[in-house]
Amino acid sequence: QKEVEQDPGPLSVPEGAIVSLNCTYSNSAFQYFMWYRQYSRKGPELLMYTYSSGNKEDGRFTAQVDKSSKYISLFIRDSQPSDSATYLCASGNQFYFGTGTSLTVIP
Amino acid sequence: DAGVTQSPTHLIKTRGQHVTLRCSPISGHKSVSWYQQVLGQGPQFIFQYYEKEERGRGNFPDRFSARQFPNYSSELNVNALLLGDSALYLCASSRAPGQVFAGTGEQYFGPGTRLTVT
Numbered sequence: 213q214k215e216v217e218q219d220p221g222p223l224s225v226p227e228g229a230i231v232s233l234n235c236t237y238s239n240s241a242f243q244y245f246m247w248y249r250q251y252s253r254k255g256p257e258l259l260m261y262t263y264s265s266g267n268k269e270d271g272r273f274t275a276q277v278d279k280s281s282k283y284i285s286l287f288i289r290d291s292q293p294s295d296s297a298t299y300l301c302a303s304g305n306q307f308y309f310g311t312g313t314s315l316t317v318i319p
Numbered sequence: 320d321a322g323v324t325q326s327p328t329h330l331i332k333t334r335g336q337h338v339t340l341r342c343s344p345i346s347g348h349k350s351v352s353w354y355q356q357v358l359g360q361g362p363q364f365i366f367q368y369y370e371k372e373e374r375g376r377g378n379f380p381d382r383f384s385a386r387q388f389p390n391y392s393s394e395l396n397v398n399a400l401l402l403g404d405s406a407l408y409l410c411a412s413s414r415a416p417g418q419v420f421a422g423t424g425e426q427y428f429g430p431g432t433r434l435t436v437t
Binding site for chain 1: 359
């Protein structure tokens with residue numbers, strides 16, 4: 213079983229839609245969780261991180277962690293074409309990454 | 320300020336050859352990590368170095384090795400290349416190993432080196 217699992221998609225939504233990206237993790241010792249965004253032919257860039265359970269909001273982005281179910285989510289409100297990228301969840305000291313979900317926002 | 324830089328950008332090698340990839344961290348960052356990202360997959364941790372010492376190693380064969388220099392730049396070496404080594408190799412730097420929320424562990428990634436083994 214992989215440390216972090218993520219639905220690879222791809223996901224295609226119309227502009228303005230709410231996007232929900234999800235991951236699960238297996239190690240209950242994980243305390244912090246990151247979301248990275250990776251554009252084509254670029255390295256990942258840190259989008260948000262959360263510590264332990266709860267929600268964290270940053271503009272149109274909300275990261276959510278449910279430690280009881282080992283479930284992490286990223287919500288994007290009012291999605292824009294510029295949000296089209298691959299979104300990677302990660303956790304653990306050695307930064308275990310999910311597979312990444314490819315998102316396309318159609319104008 | 321310059322971000323993390325990696326060289327070369329692209330590389331084509333033949334099976335059995337050796338390759339050296341290079342990474343320069345952000346100024347002031349003392350920790351460098353290496354990741355392998357196969358097409359369609361997330362990055363997979365290979366090594367982490369801090370102050371020239373290995374701090375962590377992922378599940379990769381001994382054909383993979385790395386080192387960090389006094390100026391905190393780093394090299395990743397791969398011997399006896401296999402077709403399966405074809406991937407994007409990413410370098411990430413941080414001020415120090417640690418938790419992201421503490422401010423020291425946040426990693427900044429370079430653009431990567433795309434290695435093709437034929």
